[in-house]
Amino acid sequence: MTVYQYIAENNPDAAYGLCKQYGYYDINDFPQLAQCLEVIVGQHGEEGLSKVMELHPDKDTLLELFKKKQDDIIEVKMPETHEPPTVIYQQPPVQDTPQHKNANGSGSILVNQTNLFILGGAVLITFAIIISRNQSK
Numbered sequence: 001m002t003v004y005q006y007i008a009e010n011n012p013d014a015a016y017g018l019c020k021q022y023g024y025y026d027i028n029d030f031p032q033l034a035q036c037l038e039v040i041v042g043q044h045g046e047e048g049l050s051k052v053m054e055l056h057p058d059k060d061t062l063l064e065l066f067k068k069k070q071d072d073i074i075e076v077k078m079p080e081t082h083e084p085p086t087v088i089y090q091q092p093p094v095q096d097t098p099q100h101k102n103a104n105g106s107g108s109i110l111v112n113q114t115n116l117f118i119l120g121g122a123v124l125i126t127f128a129i130i131i132s133r134n135q136s137k
Contacts, residue, residue: 001125001129002034002038002125003052003053003056003121003122003124003125004034004035004037004038004041004052005030005031005034006056006057006125006128007034007037007052007055007056007057008030008031008033008034008037009030009034010057011055011056011057012030012033014055015033015036015037015055016033018037018040018051018052018055019033019036019037019040022036022040022043022044022048024036024039024040037052037055040052045114046113046114046117049114049117049121053117053120053121053124056124056128058124058127058128058131061127061131062124062127062128065127
């Protein structure tokens with residue numbers, strides 16, 4: 001089950017409302033609703049993913065769980081020095097040519113953020129499945 005299917009089946013009214021905001025009205029069943037959510041994320045990227053994940057029925061539980069893990073992280077500060085940092089390796093600049101557009105990594109930020117959101121969605125699904133299986137026992 002994908003996160004889109006989970007949201008469509010467990011929060012159908014809000015999911016349908018979001019689909020209507022993006023102009024999708026002809027939705028007759030849960031698979032179509034899940035597909036619409038997936039299309040929204042595909043077409044609108046981070047903004048679409050953020051709006052879809054806001055509809056996740058277990059959002060509060062998952063955020064609370066991740067907040068506890070975040071609180072356990074200890075921040076370590078490096079002592080301040082007045083010496084300039086030592087450069088061990090510096091990558092030579094890459095020139096943008098028509099055949100190497102974004103070869104300098106400028107387009108990779110969006111890819112990294114998208115991958116992070118996909119990974120986060122997978123983690124959310126995993127926790128949702130674990131929680132639902134524990135509650136059914």
